[in-house]
Amino acid sequence: MKLYEHESKRVFEQGGIPIPKQYGVVHSVDEVDDLNLEFPVMAKAAVLTGGRGKAGGVKKLTSLEEAKEFTAKLLKLRIKEHPVEMVFFEEAVEEKGACYIGVTTDPKSFNIVLIASASGGVDIEEIARTQPDAIIKREIPNNALILQYTIKEEVMSELSLQLQLSPKQNEELSLIVDKIYRIFQNTDAKLCEINPVIITQDSVVAADAKIVLDDNGLYRQSKLLEDLGITSRRHDIAEPTINEKKAYKLKFPYIDLLDPNLDKENEFLYVGLVPGGAGYGIFSIDEVVKIGKEFFNNKVVPINFMDSGGGPSQNRVADMFHLLMDYPITDVIITSRFGGISSCDVFIRGLIQALRDRYRNKQRIIPIYGRMVGTDLPSARNFLEKAKIETPKALKMMEIVVGNEKIMADIIKEGIKKGFDFKREVFS
Numbered sequence: 001m002k003l004y005e006h007e008s009k010r011v012f013e014q015g016g017i018p019i020p021k022q023y024g025v026v027h028s029v030d031e032v033d034d035l036n037l038e039f040p041v042m043a044k045a046a047v048l049t050g051g052r053g054k055a056g057g058v059k060k061l062t063s064l065e066e067a068k069e070f071t072a073k074l075l076k077l078r079i080k081e082h083p084v085e086m087v088f089f090e091e092a093v094e095e096k097g098a099c100y101i102g103v104t105t106d107p108k109s110f111n112i113v114l115i116a117s118a119s120g121g122v123d124i125e126e127i128a129r130t131q132p133d134a135i136i137k138r139e140i141p142n143n144a145l146i147l148q149y150t151i152k153e154e155v156m157s158e159l160s161l162q163l164q165l166s167p168k169q170n171e172e173l174s175l176i177v178d179k180i181y182r183i184f185q186n187t188d189a190k191l192c193e194i195n196p197v198i199i200t201q202d203s204v205v206a207a208d209a210k211i212v213l214d215d216n217g218l219y220r221q222s223k224l225l226e227d228l229g230i231t232s233r234r235h236d237i238a239e240p241t242i243n244e245k246k247a248y249k250l251k252f253p254y255i256d257l258l259d260p261n262l263d264k265e266n267e268f269l270y271v272g273l274v275p276g277g278a279g280y281g282i283f284s285i286d287e288v289v290k291i292g293k294e295f296f297n298n299k300v301v302p303i304n305f306m307d308s309g310g311g312p313s314q315n316r317v318a319d320m321f322h323l324l325m326d327y328p329i330t331d332v333i334i335t336s337r338f339g340g341i342s343s344c345d346v347f348i349r350g351l352i353q354a355l356r357d358r359y360r361n362k363q364r365i366i367p368i369y370g371r372m373v374g375t376d377l378p379s380a381r382n383f384l385e386k387a388k389i390e391t392p393k394a395l396k397m398m399e400i401v402v403g404n405e406k407i408m409a410d411i412i413k414e415g416i417k418k419g420f421d422f423k424r425e426v427f428s
């Protein structure tokens, strides 16, 4: 769950990090009068997204008139699809230099990382792409509760040199690093970030603040939420993609593993997965990657996680396949039904229903390869055999192995091969 900048700053302040004087937030122009602003001030759009500066959502103001004018303008603005409903005011501090400090979890190692850069106030992801050397990054061994002195000193000595800090500024920035790390730990955060820390004439101050709490830790953070006056959980959890929204409506769990706007690369195979159960879903993702590495030159990409929920209806099964076939990135679907609670019969009827509908409506059909075993297998087999005779054209691209003579790893490998074969056919 993301916190607003003014909320994050309150958490930082309580944790001992210096912040500019806070005047408060307003929801309307009239409320600006009540803030008793002492100019110059910074006015900022209070939205749960970054890059406000670039989008015209941040401005230094020198008079009450200007403050009201800018507030009116901001309240009509949208920043990356977020309508601005609040404007936040704080003291404008004079900048001599700036840097970046952040603590987060590395998505690959699951270790906490301390990230710093002497380039502050700019898009850190952009810096990471274009000038990776400008980023100082240290993994924290064992995710220790207290930041190790040696790590902090290493980071600080690099920063201090690049920023030419005075001993006092160095000391203060060093404290900020300790404290942001402690706040990250104490709040069960996924991200704590200051971009920029502004270096003033003789001091340092957190000019921006961002905290993203881990939703799984929220149950331990009732005190913090209460202090901030947050009474209901915000639904901002990594804005859902179009597919995720669709699946949410259709009531099955679904996660996109790729940015749906990515440009497909022709030599890669993008594999959609309709697994039987969440555990199978996770296994399939790993297995697709592993087989891709071993046999296909690492050119195979799993694109989604999904779960049908125990005992899905025929329509839900159809919806799951429709979703992936409607999604232009998917090259091939690998599916598995391990019928325990759920029935193979319902599964195969759902899949065939989806294919027949798509054939009739001239919608995109891609290769589907998979296996089914377990509950209701005999009737499922009968239905499948009859269906193939009745509507061979609609089911041409589908191949479902019945029974468990073949292990899933082999099924996945064959499915990937079929996917590549089909892709080659299409492109040649």
Ligand code: GDP
Binding pocket: 020, 042, 044, 049, 050, 051, 052, 053, 054, 058, 091, 092, 093, 094, 095, 120, 121, 122, 195, 196, 198, 207, 208, 209
């Ligand atoms: P973001 O663009 O959403 O990250 O919003 P920020 O709060 O970081 O503001 C954008 C930029 O405005 C910062 O990168 C700074 O360059 C500048 N800025 C913000 N607060 C202050 C301040 O108090 N004084 C000065 N001089 N600049 C500020």
Ligand code: MN
Binding pocket: 121, 195, 196, 208
């Ligand atoms: Mn910022």
